[in-house]
Amino acid sequence: MTNKTIFITGASSGIGKETAKYFAEKGWNVAATMRKVTEVNELLKYPNIKLYVLDVQDEHSINLALEAAIQDFGSIDVLYNNAGYALAGAFEALSQEQIQHQFATNVFGVMNMTRAILPHFRAKKSGVIINTTSTGGIITFPLYSIYNSTKWAIEGFMESLQFELKQFNIKIKNIEPATVKSNFESSISFVSNPDYDNYAKKVQHNMLASYKNAPAATTIAPVVFKAANSNNNQLRYPVGQAKVAFFMQWLLPLNLFKKIIASGLEKEIR
């Protein structure tokens, strides 16, 4: 058993929820946060999990949830920035409002959380910030220009932050999954317009097909646990197929690598 506490965003489903369960089973305290807390929630059967309302776009809700969790558990050892979703589609088909909402959640949400936790971690002279970025935070996919740019932004933001936070013994860890079964797939909003329709239909079909054999969200939790307990400064934790993709990207000329990505996602629907 440990007295350590992890604070998780986006714990209502998928990776966040499974990670909350995993850490609770390992004896950690878990502050599981979500936009809507109801009295019926599977996580409530764990005595060491408490639920808090938090929207990563709402700084007031962030401060309230952090204060309450510190009050309940004494302190926080790990912040897990996990909340996020994918906006997909041809860039020209996406409205400025949709793009701003994507960045407000995936990028500014992570910055809001990080800004809010840092005084606590600096005062303790320790802490770990873990982020669910993505394979798409290192490589790109068709019709994912906006989602990819949010995850690339987090990779760059966190890689730079590592420099200034090392002096406070604050570690940064990026978890980079490939496709994972969760609510993510069904909540991807594929936006199109007539000029891109044929292309978008193919890519959407092939992209969603790639989720059929995707591993369960439970496969990510042990990697988050390893990152939370790590004593070194390893930043990146690719998971599953991400390892293969990153190796191929390193090995091959960019144009050839992109051809391989396109051959899978732009192929005709049979």
Ligand SMILES: NC(=O)c1ccc[n+]([C@@H]2O[C@H](COP(=O)([O-])OP(=O)(O)OC[C@H]3O[C@@H](n4cnc5c(N)ncnc54)[C@H](OP(=O)(O)O)[C@@H]3O)[C@@H](O)[C@H]2O)c1
């Ligand atoms: N599944 C994949 O294939 C995959 C691959 C690579 C990376 N990822 C990343 O993994 C992370 C978790 O996704 P998942 O696969 O577990 O999907 P998921 O089941 O859809 O979970 C996403 C979580 O984010 C929450 N969320 C969305 N907007 C939020 C906001 N403004 N404030 C607070 N919470 C918010 C959702 O809450 P609500 O229930 O309130 O909507 C939900 O709890 C995301 O960052 C995603 O980009 C997923």
